[in-house]
Amino acid sequence: MNRIKQLFENRNNRKLLSIYFTAGYPHLDDTLQLAKILEDSGVDFLEIGFPYSDPVADGPIIQYSSEEALKNGMSLAYLFSQLKELRKHIKIPVLLMGYVNPMLQYGVEHFCQSCAEVGVDGIIVPDMPMYEYEELYQETFKKYGISNIFLITPQTAVERIRKIDDLSTGFIYMVSSYATTGKNLTVSEETTAYFKRTKGLNLKNPLVVGFGIADHASFEHALQYADAAIVGSAFVRLLSQSDYLQQIPSFIEGIKGDVVV
Amino acid sequence: MNNYQVNEKGYYGDFGGAYIPEMMYPNIEELRLRYLEIINENSFKKEFEQLLKDYVGRPSPLYLAKRLSDKYGANIFLKREDLNHTGAHKINNTIGQILLAKRLGKRRIIAETGAGQHGVATATVCALMGMECVVYMGEIDIERQAPNVARMKMMGAEVRPARSGSKTLKDATNEAMRDWINNPVDTHYIIGSVVGPHPYPDMVARFQSVISAETRKQLLEKTGKETPDYALACVGGGSNAIGMFYHFLEDENVQLIAAEAAGKGVDSGHSAATSVLGKEGVLHGSRTILMQTDDGQVIEPYSISAGLDYPGIGPQHAFLHKIGRTKYVSITDEEAMQAGLLLTRLEGIIPAIESAHALAQLEKMSFAREDVVVVCLSGRGDKDLDNYMKYFNF
Ligand SMILES: Cc1ncc(COP(=O)(O)O)c(C=O)c1O
Numbered sequence: 001m002n003r004i005k006q007l008f009e010n011r012n013n014r015k016l017l018s019i020y021f022t023a024g025y026p027h028l029d030d031t032l033q034l035a036k037i038l039e040d041s042g043v044d045f046l047e048i049g050f051p052y053s054d055p056v057a058d059g060p061i062i063q064y065s066s067e068e069a070l071k072n073g074m075s076l077a078y079l080f081s082q083l084k085e086l087r088k089h090i091k092i093p094v095l096l097m098g099y100v101n102p103m104l105q106y107g108v109e110h111f112c113q114s115c116a117e118v119g120v121d122g123i124i125v126p127d128m129p130m131y132e133y134e135e136l137y138q139e140t141f142k143k144y145g146i147s148n149i150f151l152i153t154p155q156t157a158v159e160r161i162r163k164i165d166d167l168s169t170g171f172i173y174m175v176s177s178y179a180t181t182g183k184n185l186t187v188s189e190e191t192t193a194y195f196k197r198t199k200g201l202n203l204k205n206p207l208v209v210g211f212g213i214a215d216h217a218s219f220e221h222a223l224q225y226a227d228a229a230i231v232g233s234a235f236v237r238l239l240s241q242s243d244y245l246q247q248i249p250s251f252i253e254g255i256k257g258d259v260v261v
Numbered sequence: 262m263n264n265y266q267v268n269e270k271g272y273y274g275d276f277g278g279a280y281i282p283e284m285m286y287p288n289i290e291e292l293r294l295r296y297l298e299i300i301n302e303n304s305f306k307k308e309f310e311q312l313l314k315d316y317v318g319r320p321s322p323l324y325l326a327k328r329l330s331d332k333y334g335a336n337i338f339l340k341r342e343d344l345n346h347t348g349a350h351k352i353n354n355t356i357g358q359i360l361l362a363k364r365l366g367k368r369r370i371i372a373e374t375g376a377g378q379h380g381v382a383t384a385t386v387c388a389l390m391g392m393e394c395v396v397y398m399g400e401i402d403i404e405r406q407a408p409n410v411a412r413m414k415m416m417g418a419e420v421r422p423a424r425s426g427s428k429t430l431k432d433a434t435n436e437a438m439r440d441w442i443n444n445p446v447d448t449h450y451i452i453g454s455v456v457g458p459h460p461y462p463d464m465v466a467r468f469q470s471v472i473s474a475e476t477r478k479q480l481l482e483k484t485g486k487e488t489p490d491y492a493l494a495c496v497g498g499g500s501n502a503i504g505m506f507y508h509f510l511e512d513e514n515v516q517l518i519a520a521e522a523a524g525k526g527v528d529s530g531h532s533a534a535t536s537v538l539g540k541e542g543v544l545h546g547s548r549t550i551l552m553q554t555d556d557g558q559v560i561e562p563y564s565i566s567a568g569l570d571y572p573g574i575g576p577q578h579a580f581l582h583k584i585g586r587t588k589y590v591s592i593t594d595e596e597a598m599q600a601g602l603l604l605t606r607l608e609g610i611i612p613a614i615e616s617a618h619a620l621a622q623l624e625k626m627s628f629a630r631e632d633v634v635v636v637c638l639s640g641r642g643d644k645d646l647d648n649y650m651k652y653f654n655f
Contacts, residue, residue: 052557054426056282056438076556076557104557105553127280132280153286155287178284178442
């Protein structure tokens with residue numbers, strides 16, 4: 001069974017934490033080491049970003065990590081070569097996140113095949129449209145057992161959410177507000193209403209909140225309405241410090257706080 | 262009859278579509294559902310035509326350039342978009358989009374700009390309509406195009422430097438998209454060319470199609486025939502070219518020629534000749550041809566003309582290129598600068614360096630004396646004087 005499915009089915013009441021980082025930042029060959037430390041620190045699943053030169057959905061922090069990663073020599077082909085060893089070390093689900101153009105150049109079938117070979121469970125590509133996915137790529141993703149994760153926002157209409165729920169295999173990525181990545185979530189009536197409304201739809205797929213989750217408070221808030229939350233920019237910011245490896249366990253503990261694990 | 266226009270899914274053959282993050286979906290979907298209905302309303306058409314006439318100064322003249330014609334041995338007409346208010350074709354599109362934005366109830370306008378021509382045209386219509394205006398411009402372009410930055414500021418626009426990536430046009434476009442993601446309710450994004458997610462390429466093409474609509478009428482008056490033998494235009498994103506080609510696409514006997522910027526030479530590593538150097542992929546929300554690495558990273562193009570150094574072309578151009586309806590040619594900096602000087606000396610018209618790329622193609626063609634050639638003179642060269650002076654050591 002797909003590791004993502006397994007994770008959510010067996011979670012009981014555990015609140016799950018996912019961490020995003022950009023492959024190749026701060027150093028080209030950090031990928032597996034970071035994954036291992038995160039798993040050992042109690043992170044439940046990982047999103048590994050493959051960098052793109054023009055990341056329109058991202059704020060300054062992830063733009064910067066993407067630029068640096070590219071300068072360091074990261075590419076999709078190189079990332080897959082690093083990930084050959086992934087399943088020797090890492091048990092938790094791993095998703096790749098990035099933009100559609102590098103995936104198209106690599107070749108969608110080749111991409112899915114490489115994901116399956118190295119043990120990547122799913123992908124998040126915010127600028128791959130639903131129509132194109134359905135018409136052109138869905139079969140290939142199914143063939144290789146790769147989950148494609150769609151995003152929803154406070155402005156996504158209910159019928160569209162239902163359609164996304166039908167097409168999704170894994171979870172639904174609930175973008176916390178209308179913003180690019182890296183803007184801290186402010187707990188407002190509006191976001192609370194959106195979280196409640198979405199939870200109330202009783203979708204088939206688990207809900208995972210991302211964008212703006214930066215600390216224990218925003219993590220807790222999101223998890224009142226969702227099955228998991230993703231921390232991205234706040235973690236990538238930590239990686240700019242020289243002793244980031246030492247700091248990771250306490251950073252993760254700080255986010256999870258007293259949430260029952 | 263061939264179909265050269267967008268289909269109901271937003272595609273031109275394999276090109277186009279709307280490759281956008283979900284955060285942009287509601288705005289793009291609203292546009293997609295409403296743009297045709299709005300721009301076909303009588304009240305819209307009336308206001309658009311009135312402003313083009315009284316404010317922009319349309320119809321722009323179709324001028325038979327006699328001395329240029331003598332030099333090349335053909336009948337060469339210049340479509341004088343350089344005489345429009347603000348000095349280029351860009352204003353045809355910004356007038357259309359601001360009227361549309363008003364009807365969508367938007368109060369704030371954002372735009373990207375490279376050379377600053379589209380930024381100026383956007384700031385201008387925002388002043389005209391009393392709308393808030395933010396223009397994103399690459400930090401490097403802000404330095405290179407100081408006079409246009411000053412014009413935008415004088416119009417009341419805020420010019421925000423794009424500091425990400427290569428700090429030029431493509432990054433300004435990214436920043437505008439990010440702004441829209443963060444301000445989805447009250448803001449309309451006026452894209453400056455026939456690029457971006459569907460329906461932008463088609464919408465901008467319709468606003469610019471006034472160029473060829475007028476040309477047909479003017480040709481009929483001047484030559485007794487509505488169509489030319491050749492129509493030429495330069496291509497950055499491709500909006501003046503689509504405007505020039507639009508009403509000739511189905512006249513298969515009209516040869517359509519689009520001039521791309523080869524910079525220091527197509528193979529020099531300093532070029533913007535997308536149709537030669539590009540591969541199929543996705544840029545700024547549409548599937549098109551773009552300059553990129555094998556890993557799908559966008560390559561920063563180069564041209565002496567800031568309006569042509571865009572790493573992609575609009576999806577309709579990618580389609581016209583692929584099926585061979587339009588011929589894409591590469592013009593170097595040197596060829597364009599010489600053509601700009603030549604027009605100035607023969608006709609007393611200083612063209613924008615962008616437009617000079619189209620003029621340079623004349624040198625490479627052979628004509629029959631009775632051939633009718635139309636060149637889109639997309640803009641005037643005032644903004645480029647510094648560049649011309651330096652280049653020729655005047
Ligand atoms: C005078 C002029 N011509 C042409 C262009 C290129 O744009 P497009 O290819 O959209 O016509 C520009 C862009 O700034 C311009 O200023």
